Amino acid sequence: MQGLFAYKLDGKGDALELGIDLDSTNAKALARLDRYINWEDVLKLTENDPEAAYAAERLHTVLQHLGG
Numbered sequence: 001m002q003g004l005f006a007y008k009l010d011g012k013g014d015a016l017e018l019g020i021d022l023d024s025t026n027a028k029a030l031a032r033l034d035r036y037i038n039w040e041d042v043l044k045l046t047e048n049d050p051e052a053a054y055a056a057e058r059l060h061t062v063l064q065h066l067g068g
Helices: 024-036 039-045 050-066
Strands: 005-012 015-022
Touching: 015 024, 024 050, 039 050
Parallel strands: none
Antiparallel strands: 005 015
16 A cells, blocks of 8 residues: 655745655655665765755755654
8 A cells, every 4th residue: 555645846946845745654764765875975976066965965854854
């Protein structure tokens, strides 16, 4: 059985809003996904792209918060 996982992206240009609805099963799965991502490598790959590096850091933080 698939749980709830839906997202909505609104806006355009620099004014975007991302909304995510998910159940606890999918939240826990996303939190586990965080363990499989080598964030040190991601940050090395994005060292010449500060915006991508910042986005990666924010994503890492969000995934950690989903875990508990």
